[in-house]
Amino acid sequence: MKTPVAQPVSLGHGGRLSSAAVTALAPAAWGTTYVVTTELLPPGHPVFAGLLRALPAGLIALALTRTVPHGAWRGKAAVLGVLNIGLPFPLLFLAAEHLPGGVAATLAAAQPLVVAVLAVLVLGESPSAWRLAWGAIGVAGVGLVVLGPSAALDAVGVAAGLASAASLALGLTLTKRWGRPPDVGPTAFAGWQLTAGGLFLLPLTALLEGAPPAIDGSAAFGYLWMGVCGGLLAYIVWFRGLATLPITSVAVLLLLSPLVAAVLGAVLLGQWLGPIQLLGFGLALAAIVAGQLPAPTWERTSR
Incomplete structure (x- = not known):
């Protein structure tokens, strides 16, 4: 028997935009990862940083809600935790080691395109030229912002970057398909996945990086920021938004x-944007806004 797809809560246009604005806080918080990592955290331990971002936040959420997955949700929570949190971290770090930051960021920005395809294959949604076009514009815009003259391609880095984007896109799509149990709130749901992703990263951290680094005051603040704001709080609002918004609208917020x-980078590190980068910034913002609006009448009537 075919598993029913979880349906978003019905919202009016104003409510949908408000929900999108709150949900956008999650990818905005994730956007602080680069400056926190480069300026506050000890170098050479990126998987350990991912572990501290996920596992403590997940355990705190479980302690607060006193809710653990039961039955089939044990397996589902583990799968979603690995796809949404555990697997993308080492893949992103591998991509960052083999590619300039701009190339890695552009590959990550392809997630809305992958989600648009998966929404058709996994959720049975009708193909949308509107969503695909704006997704492509968004990727192009991000590319103009972050790609520099030193951009170069490396097969291992490209494969890792695309695999990370695919993992996140599949995790997002399956989260939308499975929904969450009716008696489980977004805090507990985030806790399940953060804990599962953190447990997945635990042996990887020991295997790849060995002993943890020395942690000074700046590093402690950085880990705390990533765990609380970039981890627990971000994923709570992310999964809450996913329950109320169309999946393509959520994906483009990434x-x-x-x-x-x-x-x-511009404000804190003096990495100011030039005219081409500002153009790309505007295109990416336009794609984000367009992703929150209904498809045009011509596409809806042609279905």
């Missing part, structure tokens, strides 16, 4: 992460 990273 374009905010590289844009926030670019703004912080």
